[in-house]
Amino acid sequence: MSLSPQWMDELRSRISLSGLIGRSVRVTKAGREFKACCPFHNEKTPSFTINDEKGFYHCFGCGAHGDVIRWMTDHQGLPFMEAVKELALQAGMEVPAPDPRAAKKAEQQKSLHDVMQAAQAFFVRCLAEERGGEARRYLASRGFPAQIVRDFGFGFAPESRTALKEALSAFPDEMLIEAGLRIVVEGKEPYDRFRGRLMLPILDPRGRVIAFGGRILTAEKTDAPKYLNSPDTPLFDKGRTVYNLHRAGPASRQSGRVVVVEGYMDVVALAAAGIGEAVAPLGTALTEHQIERLWRLVETPTLCFDGDSAGQRAAMRAITRALPLLRPGHSLRIVTLPAGMDPDDVVKKQGAAAMEGLLDEARSLVDVLWETERDAAPLTTPEDKAGLKSRLLAHCDTIQHPDIKSLYRRELTERFGELAFARKERPPFQPRQGNGPRAKGQPWKPAPAPLAEHDKARMLRIGTGPSSSLLAAVIDGLICNPQHVARHSEALARLRPENPDTCAVIDALLVLADSGQPLESQRLRTILLERGLRLPSAQDYAGMRFGFLGSGGDSAGEELAEAIALLVELPAVEEALGTATKRHEAEFSDESFAEQQRLLQRRLALLARLGQMGRARAAL
Known part of the structure; x- marks a missing residue:
């Protein structure tokens, strides 16, 4: 499909930006422009302006900026081409015909969406049946309300190598394999990927099932991974997908924050505690693409990591990924949970208020970077201190924005200077002997001798x-x-x-x-x-x-x-x-x-x- 600049300009000119935005946000006329409370962050005084003549919107509070297409992708959550097609329909324009390869790919994806939806229905049905009893008991042990179980679409994959294939017999085996639901091993018959697991669907920003995550339920399977995710498919790219983004987006506009946790079960636990703006990466450290997606929701997402060594490593990986991407107003905040606890532990043992308190005390990216590197190794010798400085400056060098790079260098250099060149405390003054009145019978002490050159x-x-x-x-x-x-x-x-x-x-x-x-x-x-x-x-x-x-x-x-x-x-x-x-x-x-x-x-x-x-x- 070839969308020329001229065609795109014509599309933008035919759509009233204020009318488009006004369908979901209350706008008021203000001179030659329109104003509204920004839908991208929580505010009481309108700072969001819409200019139909220039064809863009801008928020002076959070910096959100874009045109009709950006509104459809950022606010409505549509992929680019879906946004273009929707706007073209409203404008009465014909979208240029796609080339055959693109058409074939779109049809393929549509079919795979049907496969994934059918698999989701099968897993939900199995959870309600007798064979899903163990999975239901596990959910009850986690304290998840029935509404949360329904909202997040929990299901159960039976302990069978062919149960899914038999249930989805209307689809060819090749499609099940391409969707990541079946596994092919050379010399053997394909078999179901998810077996004997509590299932959780992974949805795209439009709420369509694109992958699954499964938690093992049988403790005897010590050689099996505790959590198993779908592989990358034409629908699912785990490095670009953020779990629960389609729910967290609307919630974040009310709370003004996004909370990033380590796993999708943490997301569910926080949602059950009333924190609906939680998301998670999917089996990998937070990637650059995921950080950019989160910045579309809020300028400073809050990363919440478990209080163990693995959690600290995950925090540092996220920081190193974010540093090259930093730009004015966009950063990360970091929360470290108490040792040995995850979000579910905090909520269960200390209550939702305790979790809110930890989130309110989130530290800045530069603070966590400094503290992590400072505590990474002993600082007993000049060589140790020089090593710390070298690591800090290496981090600064990865920052692409020149102003932020300069400010980080200055901030970290000043902190290093205070640590490496700290003023030593003066020893307490010891009065010299014989300065007071002499005791009876003792000789006089002479006055201080002239100072030597040294x-x-x-x-x-x-x-x-x-x-x-x-x-x-x-x-x-x-x-x-x-x-x-x-x-x-x-x-x-x-x-x-x-x-x-x-x-x-x-x-x-x-x-x-x-x-x-x-x-x-x-x-x-x-x-x-x-x-x-x-x-x-x-x-x-x-x-x-x-x-x-x-x-x-x-x-x-x-x-x-x-x-x-x-x-x-x-x-x-x-x-x-x-x-x-x-x-x-x-x-x-x-x-x-x-x-x-x-x-x-x-x-x-x-x-x-x-x-x-x-x-x-x-x-x-």
Whole structure:
């Protein structure tokens, strides 16, 4: 069949798009366009527009977009050619005659649909008969209501190699074989594929039976697979078919979600619990074609996997399949069930509300990708960490959309940087021995010796800015509470302010603390002034009212300790940030960027804490 562009344009021009959509959705006139609540996602305020002049519809909420043919395929669930034929009938147009090969294939498929429908009727009939007793008992043990059993079309395949052939004697054996209902083995007579199994029909988007799935009922058959599906046939492509899609589509438009589970029995269990928008792949990992089909229903399907190692592997396979396909607004969410449980277990043991709660807590694709790769192997050596980074970047490289690829690289690189270059916690401060007043009969401890050249690298230079203001406040606090100077002498000795007056005050405090003489605030202030030193005032620390400036006792000591720790770390971080920025400008590597960002975030956190300390006290 040859459908020329001219013929397709003529078909579109003869169909009123607003009239077509208006048959199933309430539309209202809005200027030169029409508006409606979007039928592709659940909304209360209309964001779905229809433009007859341009011949397309568009939803500003979910991004659904298309013409009359796309409406018939996406909303009505028709295959492309069926949609064209339906529209041509409405438009009074003759569809171009198909070529002989296409006509033969269409007739063949039509006949196979008849075969599959006859097989379904046979399986349903057997379930109701005496030979279906074991299958009925199994369904009762699963707690499936009678309505669910009818809706999903459960049946039973007798334990016989020829029962189906005899029941469908009106069809030649070749058709039963082509439909996947019978098996041919060289040198043997064909025999029925499904025997002694609970049967479940697999339907296409139009609700026609195209394949079957069968669950074994006899426990003695240890060599037989627990579940058996039809093979690929002219009707059935398991890599493109999504089980229960024809029911989940309408349900998803009400709930705004699609839940993907591992097997069709999980789908039935969720439907029995009131979650009707569940679907499943068919014996394979979720394929690219199936992901695209799901994205036609919702932008972010929710994948729900069992909480065992097989479930985790299935989640990772789905993620790797989805990464190359990602596009703006379209992704996946992942739910991992408790260990050893499937959806039916959760519903039975914890109730439908528990299942809803798990679905509400679904994690994003990037979160699961990061956590899975992070936990895949130990990260004890630099080589281990480099391996993690390599795996993450390899995943990013598979993403086709340039913006999403760039954003994934940045997100995962930042997470890797936080993990690989995490700031180590500073050990608790240990006061040096002999800094306090000397015990009776003990010799004086000398003042700290001048720093050697190799120690100068540990010096913390403090210029202007927040560090300088904080230092002025700390010095004022130590003068108010001189009993705490000795405790922090090692930290104070590392500080090297650019202001020489501030250096002189720090040196004097250290010398007086080492003298062993008891210090009192007013007396200390007098000594420093007599030496001609300029002492800090409130103007030097921007008027912030730290608690250690107006109180004494243990609370002042604790607040001073926090302020000094902040004072030591802030200039160190600022210096490291400057170095990291220069390195990143020179190298422009992922590692240099991660280190720069980590230090920048730490600096912002320290400045925020400094502001909190000052504001909190200013409000008192």
